[in-house]
Amino acid sequence: MIIAIDGPAASGKGTLAKRLAAHYGLRHLDTGVIYRAVAYALISAGADLKDEAAAVKAAQELDPEIFDDPALKSHQVGSAASVVSAIPRMREVLVEFQRQFAAAPPGAVLDGRDIGTVICPNADVKIFVVADPRVRARRRTLEAQSRGEEADEATILADILARDERDQNRAVAPLRPAKDAYLLDNSDLDIEGGVRAAIDIVEAVRAGRQRV
Ligand code: DC
Numbered sequence: 001m002i003i004a005i006d007g008p009a010a011s012g013k014g015t016l017a018k019r020l021a022a023h024y025g026l027r028h029l030d031t032g033v034i035y036r037a038v039a040y041a042l043i044s045a046g047a048d049l050k051d052e053a054a055a056v057k058a059a060q061e062l063d064p065e066i067f068d069d070p071a072l073k074s075h076q077v078g079s080a081a082s083v084v085s086a087i088p089r090m091r092e093v094l095v096e097f098q099r100q101f102a103a104a105p106p107g108a109v110l111d112g113r114d115i116g117t118v119i120c121p122n123a124d125v126k127i128f129v130v131a132d133p134r135v136r137a138r139r140r141t142l143e144a145q146s147r148g149e150e151a152d153e154a155t156i157l158a159d160i161l162a163r164d165e166r167d168q169n170r171a172v173a174p175l176r177p178a179k180d181a182y183l184l185d186n187s188d189l190d191i192e193g194g195v196r197a198a199i200d201i202v203e204a205v206r207a208g209r210q211r212v
Contacts, residue, residue, distance in 0.1 A: 003026065
């Protein structure tokens with residue numbers, strides 16, 4: 001089974017994807033990490049984030065070993081990834097890696113922006129996670145503070161809105177729900193509630209019921 005989870009920044013899709021993968025015994029790929037790794041390579045090399053040749057090269061030389069590097073988690077790298085990821089030729093380089101990950105047994109949960117629309121258009125289940133931007137900013141702020149980092153909620157909200165705008169309006173693989181995706185609004189749900197709602201969707205699809 002392949003499950004595609006898409007949604008905007010800080011929607012909680014990553015945690016949800018991880019939990020769904022554990023629940024169904026599937027592998028999990030956070031595809032945002034790939035774009036973050038490319039952005040990080042460019043930043044480290046002092047290259048411009050819009051430098052197509054440098055971005056393509058960084059994507060070709062991508063080393064999955066770096067995916068666990070905590071440096072990739074920062075807001076700065078996330079925003080940079082949003083800029084870099086608008087380069088179509090760089091995205092093309094990364095398509096095959098993601099498809100192979102999805103296709104390997106026993107199946108996988110991939111989370112990102114274009115999984116249901118571009119990477120895995122034939123995914124068994126597609127879920128598009130949304131939440132009010134203010135709720136997402138609040139959650140991100142609390143998360144950062146719990147790690148002992150300083151976090152300004154207004155700055156984080158502005159960053160989230162700018163990222164939504166860039167991710168939704170880029171020419172290639174823009175963030176938007178696939179036609180056959182189920183919308184999951186978790187603004188008023190905690191993590192457990194979101195996981196339950198997602199499992200309900202997967203089970204409904206498996207049982208061959210109508211769209212919920
Ligand atoms: O989900 P995230 O915050 O880790 O993603 C960082 C950026 O990477 C995001 O703003 C846009 C880009 N991205 C993408 O273009 N396609 C994906 N499938 C995942 C992320």
